[in-house]
Amino acid sequence: MTAERTVLITGTSSGIGLAAAVGAARAGLRVVATMRDTAKAGPLREAAAEARVADRVAVKRLDVVDAGSVMACLGEVIDEYGRLDALVNNAGAGYVGTVEQDGMDPVRATMEVNFFGVVEATRAALPHLRASQGRVITVTSVGGVVGQPFNEAYCAAKFAVEGFMESLAPVAATLGVHVTVVEPGAVASEFVASQELDVPALLEAAGPYAPALRAYIERATKTFTSAQTPDEAAAPVIAALTADRPPFRVQTSDWARDFTGTKLADLDGSAVQSLTGSWVG
Template identity: 75%
Template structure:
C-alpha cells in the first residue's frame, strides 16, 4: 500500500475512529478523517503530530445524517485526490434505555445515525469504490450480533447494519468491491462518556425496570473497566483495510469472538437469552 491509496473514515474526533485514522496513515494511506464538528479535531491532530503522520491526514466535515454533507465531502475528495479506495463507516451514537420509557423520536434518532447514516455514506461512496475496486469497512458492534438489555434501539440499528452489509456483500463483489464488518466489544473511549448518561436520574425514572437497570449498569461499568484500547480495536480495521482477502466479519478481540460466536451457534435463541437475562439479576 502506498500514500496514493485514499481512505475516508467517519467519526474520527475520538475513540476508534481517531485511532484508525492515525494507524491508516502510519500504514501509508492518505486519510480523509471526517467528523460532524471539525472544531473537535484537536485530539486527532495532536495524535497525528505525535506519530509523524500529519501530512497524511486531512480533516473534513461530514455529518452522516446530512446527505448534502456526504456529497460535498466526497466531491472534494475526488477533486483533490482523484480516487477513493476505501470507506470506513465508524460514526455512531449510543442509546441506552428500554422502549416503554423511550420516545419513538429517540429510536428514530438512533437509527438515523447508526443505520441510515451508514447506508447513505455507503451509497454515495460506491461509484468511486467501483472505480478503484475498493472496500467498504463498517464498524458495527458485538451489539450487532447479540441483542443486549437496555440497548434495544442501538442494537436494532447495529443488527440492521449487519443485515444490510451481509446482503450487499455478494452484490458488491460482482463489481470488485469488498464489504467487511468489524465488531468491537467494550472499548475504553469517549463513546460511552458521550452518551451523557445521568445514571441516578435514569434509575430514578426507571420505575419497575429500576432493579434490572441497576444490575445492567453495574455489569456494564465492570466490563468497560476491562475494555480494549481504541488502538487495539482499530488494529482490526487496519487489517481489514490492508489484508489481501479479509473475511466478511471480523471481531476485535478474543472476547468479542466468543461473545458473537454464542449467537451464531444459537439456533433457538436460548443460549443468548440465558446469558443476557443473567445480566439483570
C-alpha cells in the first residue's frame, strides 16, 4: 500500500487503535483516525507529533453504534481523499459479569458495540473497498476463540465477529477484498481501565458466584501485569495493512497463539473446559 492510500481506523483514542494509527502513518499510509469523542484525541495527536507523522493523521468522529455517524464519516473520507483502501475495526468495549446476576441489558449493549458496530462499519465501507481492491482488518480477541469466565457477553460478541468475518472472507475475496482478524491476548491499555470495575461492589453483588468471581479477578489481575504493550499488539495490524496478501487470522503474541491453539485442537471441548475451569477455582 502506497503513501497515497487511505486507511480508516475506529477506536483510536487509546490502546491498540492509537498505536495502529501512528504505526500505519509511519508505514506511509494516510490515516483517518476515528473515535466517538474527538475531545479525547489529545494523546493520539501527541503521539503522532512525536512520531513526526501528524500530517498523515486526520482525526474524525465516528460512533460505530450510530449508522448515520458511520455513513457521514465515510462520506467525508471519500469527499476529501477520493478513496478508501482499508478499514480497521478496532472500537470495542469490555464487560465483566454473568447473565443471571446482571440481566440482558449489558449483553445487548456489549453486542451492539463489539459486534453490530463492526458489521455496520464493514457494510458501509465495502463498496469503497471493492473499488480500491482493499481490505478489512478487525481486531477481535483470543476471547473470540476461547470463551472465558465472567466474559460471557464480550466473548459472545467476539465469537460472532470471528464467525461473521470468517464467512465474509471468501465472498469478499471474489471481488478482490482481503479480510483479516487479529487476535490479541492481554494488552496493557486504557481498555482495561475504562471498564472502571468496582471490585468490592462486584463481589458483594455476585451472590453465589462471588468465590468464582474473586478467583477470576485475581487471575486476570496477574495476567495484565505481564500484558503486551499496545505497540506490540498493533504490529500485526500494520503488517496486515502492508502485506501483499495478508492471512485471514493472526495472533499478536506467542501466548495468544498457544492459547487459541488449545481451542483449535480441542475437538471435544475438554481441554478448554479444564483450562478455564482452573481460573475460577
